[in-house]
Amino acid sequence: MNRLRRLPTSVVNCEYSGYDVYIGRPSKWGNPFVVGKDGTREEVIGKYKKWIKNQAHLTTSLSEHRAKKESNRKETKVGGGL
Numbered sequence: 001m002n003r004l005r006r007l008p009t010s011v012v013n014c015e016y017s018g019y020d021v022y023i024g025r026p027s028k029w030g031n032p033f034v035v036g037k038d039g040t041r042e043e044v045i046g047k048y049k050k051w052i053k054n055q056a057h058l059t060t061s062l063s064e065h066r067a068k069k070e071s072n073r074k075e076t077k078v079g080g081g082l
Contacts, residue, residue: 020068028058 012019023029032051033044052058 028061 014022014024021029025031031044031048033039033047035041035044038044038047
């Protein structure tokens, strides 16, 4: 069984903090459902949760994000990086 190592995750405002992966609109990770047009805030979040589980191309790209996060974490420990 392939065990995935979990690294700490932080959600930040990209205008004020550094980040590893942008997950907002219009990125591939962004929620395609819009509050109002597609439902209430709670409904849109629910739709996104269901939708993202069926996006195989996103699941396969998780490893590239883990590698980037690990690399940034190592650089920060050495005194470089973000």
